[in-house]
Amino acid sequence: MSYPSRNARPWLDHRRAFFLFLAVFILIVVVYPLLQVGVRSFLVEGGFSLQNYRQVFLQPRNYLALWNSLWISVLATLLATIIGMLTAFTVQRTDIPWKNTFRVLLVLPLAIPPLFSAMGWVQLVGPVGLLTQAYTGLFGVPTAPWNIYSATGIIFVLAVNNYPFVFITVSGALQRMDSSLEESARTSGAGTWRIMRNITLPLVRPAIYGGALLAFVSSIDNFGIPAVLGMRAQFYVLTTRIYEALTIPNMPLATAMSVLLILIALLSMLAFRRAEGHSGQYAVVGGKSVTPNIICLGRGRGPVTLGLLALIGIIVILPLFALVLTSFLRFWGADLIWDNLTLRHYEAVLQSAGARRGIVNSMILAPAAATILMMVTAMISYLHIKVRYRGAGVLDGLGIIPFALPGSVIGVAMILAWSNPLFGPTLYGTIWILLVAYLMRYMAFGLQSTRATLQQIHNSLEEAAWTSGAGGLRTLKDITLPLLRPGLVAGWVLIFISSFNELTVSVLIWTSGSETIGVWIFLMQDSGFIGRASALAVLCLPVMLILYVLMQWLGRLEEHKMSQKSRSTP
Amino acid sequence: MSPPALAVHNLVKQFAGTAAVDNVSFSLAENEFFTLLGPSGCGKTTTLRCVAGLEQADAGEIRIREQVVFSGRDGVHVPTNHRPIGMVFQSYAVWPHMTVFENIAYPLRVRGRPRSRINDRVAQVLQILDMPGMASRMPSQLSGGQQQRVALGRALAMNPAVLLLDEPLSNLDAKLRESMRAELQLVQRTTGLPILYVTHDQVEAMALSDRIAVMSGGRVLQIAEPEAIYERPSNRFVLDFIGAVNYLPSVVLERSGERLCLRAEDGTPLTVQTGSALESGRELLMAVRPEDLRLEPEGTPCCLPGTVALRSFLGNALEFRVHCHKTSFRVQTEKERPFQVGDRVALRLHRGLFLAHDDKVVGIWHDLENNLVHG
Ligand SMILES: Nc1ncnc2c1ncn2[C@@H]1O[C@H](COP(=O)(O)OP(=O)(O)OP(=O)(O)O)[C@@H](O)[C@H]1O
Ligand SMILES: [Mg+2]
Numbered sequence: 001m002s003y004p005s006r007n008a009r010p011w012l013d014h015r016r017a018f019f020l021f022l023a024v025f026i027l028i029v030v031v032y033p034l035l036q037v038g039v040r041s042f043l044v045e046g047g048f049s050l051q052n053y054r055q056v057f058l059q060p061r062n063y064l065a066l067w068n069s070l071w072i073s074v075l076a077t078l079l080a081t082i083i084g085m086l087t088a089f090t091v092q093r094t095d096i097p098w099k100n101t102f103r104v105l106l107v108l109p110l111a112i113p114p115l116f117s118a119m120g121w122v123q124l125v126g127p128v129g130l131l132t133q134a135y136t137g138l139f140g141v142p143t144a145p146w147n148i149y150s151a152t153g154i155i156f157v158l159a160v161n162n163y164p165f166v167f168i169t170v171s172g173a174l175q176r177m178d179s180s181l182e183e184s185a186r187t188s189g190a191g192t193w194r195i196m197r198n199i200t201l202p203l204v205r206p207a208i209y210g211g212a213l214l215a216f217v218s219s220i221d222n223f224g225i226p227a228v229l230g231m232r233a234q235f236y237v238l239t240t241r242i243y244e245a246l247t248i249p250n251m252p253l254a255t256a257m258s259v260l261l262i263l264i265a266l267l268s269m270l271a272f273r274r275a276e277g278h279s280g281q282y283a284v285v286g287g288k289s290v291t292p293n294i295i296c297l298g299r300g301r302g303p304v305t306l307g308l309l310a311l312i313g314i315i316v317i318l319p320l321f322a323l324v325l326t327s328f329l330r331f332w333g334a335d336l337i338w339d340n341l342t343l344r345h346y347e348a349v350l351q352s353a354g355a356r357r358g359i360v361n362s363m364i365l366a367p368a369a370a371t372i373l374m375m376v377t378a379m380i381s382y383l384h385i386k387v388r389y390r391g392a393g394v395l396d397g398l399g400i401i402p403f404a405l406p407g408s409v410i411g412v413a414m415i416l417a418w419s420n421p422l423f424g425p426t427l428y429g430t431i432w433i434l435l436v437a438y439l440m441r442y443m444a445f446g447l448q449s450t451r452a453t454l455q456q457i458h459n460s461l462e463e464a465a466w467t468s469g470a471g472g473l474r475t476l477k478d479i480t481l482p483l484l485r486p487g488l489v490a491g492w493v494l495i496f497i498s499s500f501n502e503l504t505v506s507v508l509i510w511t512s513g514s515e516t517i518g519v520w521i522f523l524m525q526d527s528g529f530i531g532r533a534s535a536l537a538v539l540c541l542p543v544m545l546i547l548y549v550l551m552q553w554l555g556r557l558e559e560h561k562m563s564q565k566s567r568s569t570p
Numbered sequence: 571m572s573p574p575a576l577a578v579h580n581l582v583k584q585f586a587g588t589a590a591v592d593n594v595s596f597s598l599a600e601n602e603f604f605t606l607l608g609p610s611g612c613g614k615t616t617t618l619r620c621v622a623g624l625e626q627a628d629a630g631e632i633r634i635r636e637q638v639v640f641s642g643r644d645g646v647h648v649p650t651n652h653r654p655i656g657m658v659f660q661s662y663a664v665w666p667h668m669t670v671f672e673n674i675a676y677p678l679r680v681r682g683r684p685r686s687r688i689n690d691r692v693a694q695v696l697q698i699l700d701m702p703g704m705a706s707r708m709p710s711q712l713s714g715g716q717q718q719r720v721a722l723g724r725a726l727a728m729n730p731a732v733l734l735l736d737e738p739l740s741n742l743d744a745k746l747r748e749s750m751r752a753e754l755q756l757v758q759r760t761t762g763l764p765i766l767y768v769t770h771d772q773v774e775a776m777a778l779s780d781r782i783a784v785m786s787g788g789r790v791l792q793i794a795e796p797e798a799i800y801e802r803p804s805n806r807f808v809l810d811f812i813g814a815v816n817y818l819p820s821v822v823l824e825r826s827g828e829r830l831c832l833r834a835e836d837g838t839p840l841t842v843q844t845g846s847a848l849e850s851g852r853e854l855l856m857a858v859r860p861e862d863l864r865l866e867p868e869g870t871p872c873c874l875p876g877t878v879a880l881r882s883f884l885g886n887a888l889e890f891r892v893h894c895h896k897t898s899f900r901v902q903t904e905k906e907r908p909f910q911v912g913d914r915v916a917l918r919l920h921r922g923l924f925l926a927h928d929d930k931v932v933g934i935w936h937d938l939e940n941n942l943v944h945g
Contacts, residue, residue: 458661458663460659460660460661460663461663461665463622463624463650463657463663464657464659464663464665464721464724465665465676466623466624466649466650466651467622467624467650467651467655467656467657467725468651468656468676469651469652469677469680469681469728470651470676471649471651474680479665482667483665483666483667
């Protein structure tokens with residue numbers, strides 16, 4: 001649909017002006033840093049060379065990190081997929097009670113930064129962890145038969161952090177699946193398990209692949225977990241190796257490894273797409289919600305419910321509990337007696353200049369990134385979806401790219417782009433480099449939520465305003481923006497939470513004075529101040545949980561509104 | 571004669587090289603209910619959107635109350651919000667974040683009317699629409715029919731120079747559609763606004779319109795009153811689109827005065843009365859609507875012999891399918907006709923049209939007996 005327009009239009013009308021502004025924004029925030037990574041990885045003393053890549057593949061330390069990243073992530077994804085599928089099927093397709101509560105609890109790991117989770121697990125099953133102590137005390141042995149500082153530990157913690165991706169996509173597909181497909185199998189005489197295997201599972205397979213891809217990318221991307229659990233055991237993955245290379249600093253090596261990380265991300269995405277494509281030839285998951293087939297567990301209902309509760313207790317609640325406990329313990333590993341409880345870690349945190357700076361910086365950066373991104377992405381999506389401005393689709397496509405990139409790559413790109421920039425101020429060394437990094441990293445969230453919302457606003461709603469006598473700006477103010485608001489708010493909260501929890505990028509580009517909360521916690525943890533690190537983490541938890549509940553609530557509200565709308569407009 | 575409320579001249583609108591609207595001209599008098607009727611994709615909506623300014627036409631001219639709002643030659647294109655129109659969309663397009671009151675008041679607010687006048691006018695519109703006490707409801711609390719009324723109210727609020735309605739009833743169920751149809755007529759009578767109406771439903775068009783423009787492939791085929799469209803369509807397309815028709819190939823044998831003798835394809839001689847000059851030997855199609863056929867006992871002279879193949883009860887009428895030689899006829903009669911499936915019958919052709927090979931209507935005819943009875 002085209003907008004009313006006069007015949008003679010000046011070259012620089014307001015639409016083109018907007019477009020140019022947005023194009024420059026995308027160029028600076030997304031394209032320029034990426035070009036820096038690509039070009040610099042091939043540069044040695046001003047000339048083209050493969051030297052940096054040779055360095056990666058000649059030193060075992062480097063190619064081992066690459067290899068470790070791969071197999072760790074594959075195994076973690078497998079485990080996450082199994083947990084995610086089992087929980088999704090149990091919650092969606094059996095007659096267990098308290099389904100809504102389970103749905104909320106099962107996605108809780110997404111609200112908690114992986115770093116906190118890793119710390120919690122160390123405090124739980126580390127050398128002097130709660131469970132370890134209980135075990136050694138109970139059986140009278142000197143050490144427990146497990147070691148959290150290991151590849152196995154990393155895989156396990158990655159999996160319990162990432163299974164919600166699979167849970168969400170698979171439950172979504174199960175919810176939307178047309179139950180008549182299953183019913184027709186039943187009428188042809190197939191039993192419950194047969195239906196599951198022959199009909200249901202193949203139909204949700206694309207959703208499984210989709211969730212698994214998210215879990216895989218998130219594992220490859222993760223820094224906090226392998227940093228806490230691996231570095232101490234000299235077990236490195238790409239993200240931690242890049243961190244190490246940058247502390248030396250060996251910039252060219254870090255750059256070359258970033259490019260390799262990009263390649264891994266792209267290849268894995270292609271592989272998943274192919275798998276998805278093969279399984280998704282039949283479009284069967286409709287948009288309607290229908291009453292699904294529920295399996296009656298009968299006498300198994302109690303044990304299954306208990307099992308699910310236990311699972312949630314172990315993988316969601318227990319590490320958080322350990323974190324809280326540690327923050328009040330005089331020292332990590334101290335006996336659990338009244339005299340050992342103290343508030344001194346909290347005092348130390350609140351008096352530490354670094355922690356205070358971290359809190360202030362995070363409180364500035366997260367809302368700033370969220371606000372700027374929602375404004376910019378709303379304009380891009382508007383030009384793209386409503387005005388159908390030629391070229392706006394390209395901006396949208398470019399803006400989505402960083403979503404697929406591991407955080408380490410964005411960190412390296414930021415340093416390359418802003419420590420000795422070709423133009424503009426040197427952002428490196430200020431908190432603004434973190435802002436630009438968050439803008440790049442989370443642009444896709446804003447684009448996706450504004451695009452989806454705008455696509456649901458029927459063109460005739462705006463046209464009705466024009467025929468009522470309202471001009472372009474008036475229509476934007478009275479009709480489009482109010483209808484877009486839910487999408488804007490949802491995107492804002494999502495970006496806020498993500499920026500607030502961000503560690504992978506921040507830990508690479510922070511400098512003294514520009515710490516974030518996450519960076520400070522990591523540094524404390526890394527240098528042995530476990531109590532303080534836990535205390536600040538515990539202070540952050542309520543903020544994150546509240547925001548997370550808010551986000552869920554907004555999602556519910558939106559769903560409710562949509563169902564009302566679809567009821568009232570045939 | 572007063573100037574037209576809306577005049578469209580030689581309007582052309584192309585999408586990617588193909589003309590969606592091809593040289594369309596028509597005009598609306600004040601108070602007139604004018605309908606664009608045609609099958610899906612014939613360019614009705616596009617024409618309406620050009621009038622509203624939501625699409626910019628490629629050529630032609632559009633005037634609303636003598637003011638040129640579009641002219642391809644002079645490069646005039648008045649933006650939608652400066653055209654004195656009200657429009658109702660097929661999808662209602664009632665704003666979900668505004669109350670009924672706010673929806674209807676919006677055109678007045680945009681034009682900066684004082685608050686008291688807005689309140690009065692909205693109350694008046696709600697009165698016209700028979701929606702008392704609903705002003706503070708949200709659209710999600712309304713039924714489909716009520717939402718459509720709000721959309722209509724919003725279009726009426728400004729007292730526009732012309733009201734544009736794009737299939738406003740097609741999303742409603744059959745019963746509601748009928749009552750809204752009556753409502754629409756009432757609204758038009760009370761407000762006296764000229765209405766440009768778009769529909770693909772010929773019954774709706776017949777029931778509502780003062781005049782109808784039948785469109786096909788972006789062109790206007792005929793503009794006339796509903797009766798004229800039904801009884802004297804200008805060509806086969808209009809004839810077909812407006813209702814069911816039977817065709818009987820025949821040849822002119824001879825002509826004397828108003829009387830025309832023909833031979834039907836099965837050899838039966840037929841005599842009809844017509845005003846058209848048709849030379850003998852000419853091959854024609856006789857077109858007859860189902861209700862213009864009569865069933866007679868076998869052997870009745872001047873009728874086509876045939877066999878009843880199907881008989882179905884329609885509630886207010888009976889419909890027969892009668893096989894005569896190579897042609898199968900649809901016949902609609904009153905209920906008391908005592909024929910059954912398998913009966914040999916004779917078909918009397920009561921009245922109809924002559925079609926030439928180029929699908930043009932070349933004459934009207936009726937049977938002699940009818941003439942004798944009434945003459
Ligand atoms: N924005 C557009 N871009 C390209 N082609 C279009 C566009 N709008 C309409 N058309 C084409 O123009 C022709 C006329 O469309 P129009 O919407 O006017 O039909 P209509 O008579 O209103 O049909 P319907 O009864 O289905 O609403 C169609 O062939 C359609 O495909
Ligand atoms: Mg249409």
